[in-house]
Amino acid sequence: MSIRMLRTLIAIDDHKTFSAAADAVFVTHAAVSQQMRALEENWGVQIFDRTRRTPELTPVGRALVARAREVVRGYDQILPSVTGETGVSGEVALGALPTTLTTLVPQVISLLMARHPDVHVHLNPGLTTAMISQLERGALDVALITRPETLPPDLEFLEIAEEPVQLLASLETQSDDPLELLSSHSFIRFNRDAVVGHMIETWLQKKGIRVNETMELDSLEAISSMVHANLGVAMAPRRCVRVRNPLALKRLSLGTDAPVRRLGLAHRRDNPRSRILSELHNLCLRVIESASAVNAGPDRTTPE
Template sequence: MSIRALRTLITVHRHGSFRAAAEVERLTPAAVSQQMRNLETSWNLELFDRSQRTPQLTETGLSLVGEASAVISAYDNLAEKVSMGDELSGELILGAVPTTLTGLVPLALSQLKLQHPGIRVRIVPGLSNQLLLQLERGQLHAAVISRPDVISTSLNFSEIAKEDLVLLVSHNTEALPPKELLRSQPFIRFNRDAVVGRQIEAWLQMSEISVSDAMELEGLEAISSMVAAELGISIVPQRCVTVSDHLPLKTIPLGESRPRRVLGLVSHDGAPRTSIIKAMNAALFTAVSIGEFKMVR
């Protein structure tokens, strides 16, 4: 038995086949199959039902997956437990949606650095669904995402903040009701591949508002610049950590039916680097409580 084989077993369970596990683990399907055979031989256990075209985990195999997850978690956390006494250290590969990269995440990382200077964080930007896929493939340890409608039961989602969606307009925009502005002004869409973009589209349809599309962008900074240039109006999250950008903008509430996005930190249950992920979670909460990220000039 090897730690590598146990990791592969868990990957087979998560992705449903030897072939899919091979892609994630960067092995050949034959190598995955041989690792599973070796596990069965080592313990004299039948882990897979091979009577079907795609081998399926037996009840024994499923039980072993649960035990293997605990073993892998303990193994991956060994370095945390023995290095620097009670001080946390190690690398955290953290995914983050673009809208958090200029306020929430930088402020949280600065707080994390103050509390745990031994933790090194590598940031991977992406949309929520992309980050969830990378997390499932073991390419990330955790991710700051907008909560989608459906999330795997194998993942732990820790809510960080709720952000109202608001109408973003230039400072010179006439003071009219938001629905009237949306119907009359060019509309700058938030990327509909993003969770927030789909929330906005659903709210527009529910509110029976037909907009005149001007462009569709992903970054909040790009959208803000376009609105400040009076090229249209947009709907964006009212960020839980504000950034002073001095653009001539103002926000207008969308009313009682306003949609909200839920930001949170997602990771696997029993994931490696559990203590580091908890520290990151605490730093995110601290950042939200501070509420403003001020640039040092």
């Protein structure tokens, strides 16, 4: 048995097939099969159920994956725990919300790589719930997420911004009353699988507002385009870093009790990469501070 075999076993659990795991650990499909056969022979247990078209982990196999994650995590921490991190380098698996991929994330990664050329970022877009699961099992080092109501105790959250939810409406709409617009126009819903989508639904129910839902999207660019075409109104967070040349829309406050998205970086408490995590956090704050300075001034009819 070797650490390399354990990493392959974990990759199979993460990517669900031998072929995808082979790509993830940069070996051939045949090599993955050979490594897993060797593990089964060394341990004398059946790790995979091969009666299915795609081999699946047995209950014993799933238990071994959980322990393998602990062993690999401990192995990766040996040197940093003895010598401490002396620089920011190496590969970083970064998860990020789709709503940040055209604004905050590109600027942060650009600054990170300019300041630390030895850093290699592997970007993995996803929704908060899925990324939390990936953080817990070690598939991600750090993730830019919306803070949920409950955060697993083994994760730490570094807040970077608060983004109040607002109403988006076409300039062609006659009213500037958000409650009237919600009740009289079609509603373009933010994906309810996202934490902020759930926050919006909870707010609507609390207010007793019944909407005429016509579509459900998870891209702010797509939502803005639909609203701009006067296909309905929407509720979405006001991003801390705005897009360039945003569409002209009404951006209306929902009041003091509007939902607020808390955006931040989440990581495992036992993550040994404290220097790079701190650097990412500082760069996020720096980008947001710069964006706030640029956006300071009179309010405009834009959604971002």
